[in-house]
Amino acid sequence: MDAIVLVGGQGTRLRPLTYTRHKSLVPLCNRPAIAYLLEWLGRSGFSRAILAIGLNNEDLATAYPGGPAHGIEVVQVLEHQRLESGGAIRNAVHEAGIEGRFVVVNGDVFADFDFADALRAHEAAAADLTLALFEVDDPSPFGVAVLDEHRLVTGFIEKPPPGTAPGRLVNAGIWIFEPGLVEEIPPGAVRVEETLFPSLVARRRKVLGYQFKGIWADIGSPARYLALNQTLLEHGFGRPVPPGAVVDSTAHVSGASLGEGCRVGPRASIRDSLLWESVRVDAGATVNGSILADGVQVGEGATVTGAIVGSHAVIEPHATVPQGTSIEPRTRYHASNDS
Template identity: 30%
Template sequence: MKALVLSGGAGTRLRPITHTYAKQLVPVANKPVLFYGLEAIAEAGISEVGIVVGDTAPEIRRAVGDGSAFGLDVTYIQQSAPLGLAHAVLIAREFLGDEDFVMYLGDNFIVGGIADLVDEFRGSRPDAQILLTKVADPTAFGVAELDISGKVVALEEKPAAPRSDLALVGVFLFTSAVHEAVRGIELSARGELEITDALQWLIDHGRDVRSTTISGYWKDTGNVIDMLEVNRAVLEGIGGRVEGSVDEASEIIGQVTIEAGAEIRGSRIVGPVVIGANTRIAGSYVGPSTSIASDCRIESSEIEFSIVLTGATIQGVRRIESSLIGRNVEVTPATGVPAAHRLVLGDHSKVRISS
């Protein structure tokens, strides 16, 4: 069995971060979200992985390499444009051959991995198996309709009038039957080859399409709020360790990870928090559900429920929360009336705010 990981999307909902950064590499608890998917694939006993890449291919290649760090053998498949999930299957035909495969969206996050799902599929081998979960706003997802017996009868991509609240999770399992399906569909109104249309083709042609409804934790990390929420969930489960330097004037509370080379001076850190290598925090408060990457500087500031990327500097800022701060960003005070701050800053930005 092989795996096909999709990492070619533009990440429009995470702009401006993704103007200069692959969305699959935005970190969750200081580790790229893509890495969690690759680890889940390896844990499921799959070693051959094709990664579909687009404009951010050089970044993905640098981060993942040949896959050996994950126990994987990685092949890169270039996609000329983001033309849909079914298009990714179409262009990966040579890599996939006639083997069964799992397709995993590189910006999705599933707690607990996919090993049980893969084992279930291997045991029964339907033509396709999909994961579903109930969502509040089905119009933002592919949506499945089930009959009274629980059988999948219809699928639709981002419907204006959803026929159910069951959204497709970004993990799909297929036999080689899907290759005929992706060749048999046409471009949607969005100009893409939709995987929902390919699944509907299988259903319409009498193929066996099964579903598993999950109640566990799943997120599509395509927007800032979901990214912050995933970061919170992961931080709560990683425990704490201190390998950096913490002075006597500092207070560490709860599950806090401080990487080697990091320095904490005269500060209060309330977990769950992770602080990357060679980051310096002085005279500051870092609150729960915050991850701070390596080589950052936080001085005389307060921050919580946020993600800070490599090389960022925050100095003299009274309060930051619910924020995603890009690489090498500088956040410093400006004159004016103090205000609360909610920030999404692109890489190399310089912002002056009231403090």
């Protein structure tokens, strides 16, 4: 079976991080986020991963030009205009010559569960479409599915206001399609979540909601991206400090992931943070609950709390970067910026 991986988005909610790197290539425990997804697809028995690559995503196209990668055969399908999820699925099916049942996966999700069980449920229900669902504490940022007693979807509520959702089962961005459904996707740049899915439900077609346990998250925001990295660290994915990083013996690193080539100076403290490659944290500096992209420099005695720092930015010595600050790539944050 083939899997279409939707990687056409621009990652606007992860800016400034995605100004210099595609969202699917941002690191999780020192590996590209998409690597985990491709490995899961390979373990789950898929024959091909069709990457539906959108406009202006040359770095992703270069990183995965086609051929074997992470245990699965990767095929590129390039989009020459913005297609949204519906157009991307239709284009990928035709360009890659997909025949028969297939699966669609949003490229910004991390999933680790038994897909074979989902497929068995899909077949047992004779479903036209199966949506993987995951229970979350706060469903307000997601699309919520409403199910009947047979686990068939009867409705959708998109991003309900906090406290108003009828349940906590959200669309996990993993969908099993029967082959004929692609011809029912409306023409043009449309989202299947807003067109095909509700249309099938309204016409009483069988749309199964498959709830799974395990690990699931998307990296659609800096907070969720950082939280997922913390979850993966807790579950033993990757190394918090890779061999290529250098941490002074008097420095303190806790709940943090450091990339290759990072340098942490004497008495520096890094907690609950994610550092990309070649980040330098000088003596006595503190980084807490922050994401620092590649090549960032944190000067001596500086404090960075709850911030997102773009590639090759420089935080000057003794500067204080407060909660919620976003620093653009290749800029300098001066001590005089402190409020």
